[in-house]
Amino acid sequence: MVTLVKENKPTKIYQRPELICPAGTPASMRTAVEAGADAVYCGFQNATNARNFPGLNFTPDEMQKSITHAHKNGTKVLLAVNTNPPAGKFQLWKDAIDLGAKFAVDAFIVADIGLANYIAINHPNIRLHLSVQAAASTPEALNYYCQQFGVKRVVLPRILTIAEIKDIKQQINCEIETFIFGNHGLMVEGRCSLTNYITGLSTNMDGVCSPANQVNYVQDEQQNLSTQLGDFTIDCFGRNENAGYPTICKGRYHAAPRDEGYYAFEEPLSLNLGNLLPDLMEAGVCALKIEGRQRSRSYVKKVVTSFRTAVDNIMNGNEPDIASLIALTEGHKQTEGAFKSKKWR
Amino acid sequence: MSAKLTIGPILFHWSVDKKLDFYKKIADETDVHTVYLGEVICSKRAVFFDQHYEGVADKLKRAGKKVVYSTLSEVLIKRDRKIIHDFCSMSEDEEIEVNDASGLLHISGQAHRLGPMMNVYNEETLKYLVSKGAYHASLPCELPRQSVEVLAGVAAKIGVSLEMQIFGRIPLALSARCYHARAHKLSKDNCRFVCEQDSDGMLLKTLDNKEFLAINGIQTLSYNFMNLAHELQELEQLGVEYFRLSPHSNDMVTTARVFNQLMKQEITAQEALVQIRDTGIDEPFANGFFHQKAGHQWVINRN
Amino acid sequence: MSSQRLERLPAILLKPVPLFILRPIAQQVTTRIAQKHPHLFARLGKHTKTKYLIKPTNIPLVALLIPDENKPTMQIFKATQIPKYDAVIEGKFLFLLSMLDGVHDGDALFFNRALSIGGDTEAVVCLRNALDDVEGSVASDIADVFGVVGRSVLSFLRQKEA
Numbered sequence: 033m034v035t036l037v038k039e040n041k042p043t044k045i046y047q048r049p050e051l052i053c054p055a056g057t058p059a060s061m062r063t064a065v066e067a068g069a070d071a072v073y074c075g076f077q078n079a080t081n082a083r084n085f086p087g088l089n090f091t092p093d094e095m096q097k098s099i100t101h102a103h104k105n106g107t108k109v110l111l112a113v114n115t116n117p118p119a120g121k122f123q124l125w126k127d128a129i130d131l132g133a134k135f136a137v138d139a140f141i142v143a144d145i146g147l148a149n150y151i152a153i154n155h156p157n158i159r160l161h162l163s164v165q166a167a168a169s170t171p172e173a174l175n176y177y178c179q180q181f182g183v184k185r186v187v188l189p190r191i192l193t194i195a196e197i198k199d200i201k202q203q204i205n206c207e208i209e210t211f212i213f214g215n216h217g218l219m220v221e222g223r224c225s226l227t228n229y230i231t232g233l234s235t236n237m238d239g240v241c242s243p244a245n246q247v248n249y250v251q252d253e254q255q256n257l258s259t260q261l262g263d264f265t266i267d268c269f270g271r272n273e274n275a276g277y278p279t280i281c282k283g284r285y286h287a288a289p290r291d292e293g294y295y296a297f298e299e300p301l302s303l304n305l306g307n308l309l310p311d312l313m314e315a316g317v318c319a320l321k322i323e324g325r326q327r328s329r330s331y332v333k334k335v336v337t338s339f340r341t342a343v344d345n346i347m348n349g350n351e352p353d354i355a356s357l358i359a360l361t362e363g364h365k366q367t368e369g370a371f372k373s374k375k376w377r
Numbered sequence: 378m379s380a381k382l383t384i385g386p387i388l389f390h391w392s393v394d395k396k397l398d399f400y401k402k403i404a405d406e407t408d409v410h411t412v413y414l415g416e417v418i419c420s421k422r423a424v425f426f427d428q429h430y431e432g433v434a435d436k437l438k439r440a441g442k443k444v445v446y447s448t449l450s451e452v453l454i455k456r457d458r459k460i461i462h463d464f465c466s467m468s469e470d471e472e473i474e475v476n477d478a479s480g481l482l483h484i485s486g487q488a489h490r491l492g493p494m495m496n497v498y499n500e501e502t503l504k505y506l507v508s509k510g511a512y513h514a515s516l517p518c519e520l521p522r523q524s525v526e527v528l529a530g531v532a533a534k535i536g537v538s539l540e541m542q543i544f545g546r547i548p549l550a551l552s553a554r555c556y557h558a559r560a561h562k563l564s565k566d567n568c569r570f571v572c573e574q575d576s577d578g579m580l581l582k583t584l585d586n587k588e589f590l591a592i593n594g595i596q597t598l599s600y601n602f603m604n605l606a607h608e609l610q611e612l613e614q615l616g617v618e619y620f621r622l623s624p625h626s627n628d629m630v631t632t633a634r635v636f637n638q639l640m641k642q643e644i645t646a647q648e649a650l651v652q653i654r655d656t657g658i659d660e661p662f663a664n665g666f667f668h669q670k671a672g673h674q675w676v677i678n679r680n
Numbered sequence: 681m682s683s684q685r686l687e688r689l690p691a692i693l694l695k696p697v698p699l700f701i702l703r704p705i706a707q708q709v710t711t712r713i714a715q716k717h718p719h720l721f722a723r724l725g726k727h728t729k730t731k732y733l734i735k736p737t738n739i740p741l742v743a744l745l746i747p748d749e750n751k752p753t754m755q756i757f758k759a760t761q762i763p764k765y766d767a768v769i770e771g772k773f774l775f776l777l778s779m780l781d782g783v784h785d786g787d788a789l790f791f792n793r794a795l796s797i798g799g800d801t802e803a804v805v806c807l808r809n810a811l812d813d814v815e816g817s818v819a820s821d822i823a824d825v826f827g828v829v830g831r832s833v834l835s836f837l838r839q840k841e842a
Contacts (some may be wrong), residue, residue: 035590044429057813059721086802087723087809116498118520121529132562166478170452171459173478175483180509191453191553219550219597220451223494225519226549226590229599229672232665234519245802257796258584262671265583274792281550285589289560289571293584296556297590300791328812333787369552377554377565 044314049320052110052209053336056088056325058098061109063329065101068340071108073141074098074325075239079121080128082165082221083167083325084239096135108138112162116144116236118223126150133158141165141187141221148181157326161209162186165222165236171203178206185209185319188298189220191304191377194311201316213335214323216303216369217241218281230262242266242279259283267300268293274365276300301351301365308371309342309352335370380613380640382633383540385623386417388548389593390572393425397626400433404440407633411438411619415447415464417476417492419555419594420457420479420611422566423449435498440530441577443472451551451595471630472516484523485509486571493517493542493621494551496538498524498529515540515621515665518547518603521669522611538618544632545623546578546591546598547672557610558590565595570671576626588660601663605655606646609639614622626658688839699741702756706743708756709825714747715820721749723810732734733765747807756769760787767799767807780811 051170053069064072077089090098094283095283099109111132117125125147132140135156140158142148143165151160166175166185185207201208219226228234231246248260255271259278266283269275276282281297303323305312314319320343322335342352360368370376384403387396403412413662414430416423434444449457449465457479464473465483475481489515503514514532516525516539525541532539555565556580557572572579578591580597591598603627604611609620617653622632622642632653639649650662667673693783714720721728721751732745739758757763769776775794778784786808791793797804811818823830 057809059813059815062815074736085805086727087726087813091722114813116496117501119499119503119524120529121524122499122501144496144498144502146499146503147506150501155829168478170458170479172458172480172482173452176478178484179482180485189553196454218554219552222496223450224550225517225672226597228613228666229547229549230517232674234667236496236517236519243802245800247801248796249801250800251796257793263673264587264589265585268584269793271793275790280550283586286586287579287581287592289562289579290654294560294561296554296581297554297597320609327787328785328808330783331787334785338416356724357424374566375564 043190044338045196046310046347047318049313049318049343050108051336051343052321053097053324054214054322054325056083056085057329058090058094060212060325060329060332061066062101063332064336065105065107065336067333067336069107069336071110071138071319073101073112073321075112076128076131078118078124078128079237079239080113080125081239081241082114082163082235083112084115085326086244086288090324092131092135094231095131099135099137103136110139110161111137112141112163113147114141114143114165115239116165117147118237122146126251129155130164139185148177148183152181159184163222164189164211167220167222169220174200177362187211187321189235190216191220193374194308194315196374197312197371198315199316207318207363208321210305210312210317210323210371211303212305212309212312212320213339214303214327216298216301216367217279218298224281230264230280242277247278253260274290285357299365301367303369304366305368306339306342306352307369308368310346313346313373351368379618380609381619382408382636382640383411383619384409384413384629384633385542385621386413386546387624388416388418388546388596388598389576389578389624390419390422390570391576391626392573393577395626396426397429400437400630401473401555402630404436404442406607406630409622409633411443411445413445413447413474413621415506417447417450417494417627418596419572419606420449420454420460422570422572422594424646425599426541444567445472445474445490447474447492448476449649450492450613451553452477452479452569453553460579471475478570481506481509488512493548494603494656495664497528503528503531503537504535505568507535511537513538513619513620515538515542516617519672520606522615523669525612525617525667526587526615529563530589538622539616541617542603542621542623543612544621544636545603545625546600547603547666548596548598549672550597552595554599555594556560557594560592568594569678600664601661601673601675602658602665603672605664605667606636606639606649606660609636609646609663610642613640619656625658629656631656639659684820688799692751699756699758702741704769705825706754706756709822710745710752712754712820712825713814715823717814720810720814721747723813724806725773727803727806730767730800730807731763731765732801732807733768734776735768735770736760736776737770738772756785767801767803769795769797769804777819779808782807783816786812792836 044198053064055072055074141161143163151190167226170226250258258268261278282300284293474490474492476494493515558568561571578593579589588600635652668671668676734743823834
């Protein structure tokens, strides 16, 4: 690591990381581009991406226009085709890939082995990024995808400590992208069928997680808010408690060892690695990802602007100054999750 | 082709004695084709039974059963990685079921099986992995009938056998965090193996006291027991050849016998359900996934 | 102006306006937004026939929105005569407005209980996402209908909110 002295302060020189930002609609993509995203990630309006939510995502026409706009402004566009095509429906996923290639996306983000192979054969000149949905968390798993399909970048699961990420970086020959802000899923992505068990719609195959068409909010006269998914109550909030989505892994349940209902998996809170950015960069992370394609333009603008400033500050040798992003976090609580310490596990 | 029963790996943390007793009964008292051995959930548990696998495998083989070693489904730390490496470096006479891409790196190019955690959702993935040495695939539990049919058609053409779980709690999710430890206000590194207290998983109920899920360390399973008695014949017709019973602490010998009788059509699916319930299962049965419904549901089948 | 008084402001603004005057204005606003942002309907998909009840908690009126592609309607009712609806969005007038203004994140408002939703959740999520894709500000479009007065009221509200 090169160290130089600037204004009497030793400063580390990092490779400039890319800021990867969510785009759920054309308007939020333009917002992200304007706020300083180096790259945006997005998907089509169907099951081919893991945020297949009502009213969200891009028609082919919108995709083409949005990509042109982003490219004009020097922002890359990464197409998420990161679900697993169920047998018999593979064509829909191939079509998404072929359309993306036609529109000159800068990379495909995929998890499925069949799909990775399809891209490697049919679109070898377009970068392949391994989605977090592939759940590859060891040098061996990551090297498997790099060797077999020429993956250029891997998005790591949110279960690793920074020390482990650093260790992985030294054993793979590929770029590393990690999440730095947003929803903090607890289950290993790409290996969770909880939503399908409760609702009949699959996270892996349909791209949904707690689909809104099976969500019910029931408020009683004391203003206690019960959140329900399908036939099951996921949580209940007192009138003064902050609420969360009825995401199964963030619900409160009863178990024999506990006297009261407790967050059996995780509390409703959001990941915020604002304070760990220099450590991530030092560990060799070259792309910092903000979660939230399902969130509003307002969220995109605030979060992207804050992290743009923070990254630029670090690159200029200044302390990162993360404006408080806490109001945008779920349950108004934040965590550094597994990244800080393995005690989290 | 004729349908065959298999015994999946024991997902729960059972004591050494309980496991030895279980495999003794499986060897001596059941007519199952294949038995999968190995710790697939938590590498911390692996040390307890490591020294017994050879003996158990011998006993099973002598009783005419095929033995397959299943690898860890979540590979994270050095200990996990070493276990995967060691498993995949076993003699080529041993059959290996891979449950994670770490294993694929080691074993690609050699003959191997694909476990239910391998996300083989479609024909393209299946064909690719078969071209790299896979010869048998256990399909993900959440696959609906329509997809099983397509996969089975392709599998028949490329000469690979398929397997599906037909009995037991449904594996639903994995995490880096241990929820058994968390329930007991412990962490994974300091877990005191509290998971041993729950031989079929720890029940989670909703705040309004409805049975919901079952916790097994880092794994989350269904509360309801998958039971595809009604679907067995159809699965067989589609081209699935192996049917997995996931071990629980009910009477698994009887469970295997009943499913064998059902496969031979000596009893009806309805009779099978009644007899399996009598092996010590109070939980509802579920078959929703196969019918493309919520997995916890029980879809009445008129077969 | 104290925040408490501010919250009452819309009520003060609207109170003297009789329903028979308010109703055509609401309809005009809706028609105008629909004309200006036709792609909104594509995003709404199957929810263009959904009846959305918008219920400001600090005003004794409610609005029923049916974002029908061919004939979008917005009817105003007294809060004591709530019509049949499929989905309901409830919150203080200012919060509802600020969401339309693209200033506030709907999820964040929901997390801290400033907004509550009921009925068909998917319809609400879909409407939220569709409105969020409207460039500029729906609130400005509404203000425009009221001309100079509307725009100055909006700018006043925005200042107070900031």
